[in-house]
Amino acid sequence: MADKPTVTQAMIQAYDDYTHLTLDRRGFMDKLTKLAGSGAAAAAIAPLLAANSAHAAIVPPSDKRVATSDVRFLGETGVMGGYLAIPAFATEPVPGILVMHENRGLNDHMRDIARRLALEGYAALAVDFLSPLGGTPSDEDTAREMVSELKNPETIANAVAARAWLAGHPRTTDRVAAIGFCWGGGLVNDLAVADPELRAGIVYYGRQPATKDVPAIKAAMLLHYAGLDERINAGLQAYRAALLTNDKVFGIHVYPRVNHAFNNDTSAARYNKEAADLAWSRTLAFLKGTMF
Incomplete structure (x- = not known):
């Protein structure tokens, strides 16, 4: 061999x-x-x-503990698509959580994360933010090019609409959080600035908002960053200082010696199981403390 x-x-x-x-x-x-x-x-x-789309899901689509469906809702730019995963065992409405995809668009890895969250007791909506451009294509390079064409104000407005739609779903409470990875992590920060109704935001290695916008944040924030991710981390200290100055509820964890996208288990070279598992346990504890 x-x-x-x-x-x-x-x-x-x-x-x-x-x-x-x-x-x-x-x-x-x-x-x-x-x-x-x-x-x-x-x-x-x-x-x-690169990410391997053939990698086995942690929670397979056939898992009977999760009820899944493709959904549509009205956003700022028109009809938006998404993938909704709800705990099949829930007898009462459960808190909602938006899943914000990487710059690869809504793919099977993001759907898997939605199912993981459903098993933890949340109604998880993985939004396809490429819906205004026809939806996420199968080719990742094409998806990245499409993501670069999105207009940020419209995308943020679509995220606000997604939060409102999920909060009004009959299977959810009105408490909605958002979790995002890479490009989607930056979008979670933007949503926290734009939407005072967002209850909590979890950011995985996402760009930070402008410090002048931090006072508008009402959500509790949990921020995960990779120690080797110099490009994204360049704005982290200023963001931390602004959160502190404005008395925001937040936690920041920087995982040493790991790379951007360390949580993505479909990317062999950058995935770090130890950091991913620790970040996920912190994420679940944070959600339990803020959403129930």
């Missing part, structure tokens, strides 16, 4: 630049080839950096 290719931090950084800054696959593969030493080595390493 051939040895598993070695993935270096420089390779991970190159992938992060490609997926979040340049969206230039040719340039990324050229750089990866130089770092790996050959085109063949680069071809073997690239799949380890």
Whole structure:
């Protein structure tokens, strides 16, 4: 059996630049080839950096403990799509939580996270924020390009509409939180600024809001960041200071020696189980303390 290719931090950084800054696959593969030493080595390493949609779900779609459905609701830009997961065992309305996707759009990994939250007693709505552009495509590069075309004020307004729709669902209480990853983490911060009805926000390695906007936040915030994620972490100290100055309810955890997207178990090179498990346990404890 051939040895598993070695993935270096420089390779991970190159992938992060490609997926979040340049969206230039040719340039990324050229750089990866130089770092790996050959085109063949680069071809073997690239799949380890990317997310693998074939990765087995932690909570399979067939799990009878969760009732799932594709839903539609009216947003700022028109009809929005989403994936709703509700605990099948619930006899009373349960708190709601929005799941904000990465810049890959609403994919199976995000649906899996919604089901995980449903098993914890929440009605989880994974929103497809690419709905205004026709919905999330199967190709991740295309999805990232589409995400870059979204207009932030409209996207935030769609998130506010999603929160209101979930709060009014007959299977939920009016308490709604939001959890977001990467691009979706930044959107959770934006939603917390824009929507005083949001009860709680959980951010995984998402860009921070402008410090001048922090006073508008009413939600309790839990912020997870990766120690090696220099690009996103550049604004973290200013955000922390603004939260403190404005007496907001928040917690910040920075996980040392892990990369951006450390929670995504479909990405072999960047996933860190220890950090992901710890962040998830903190997330569940935070939700229990704020949503019930």
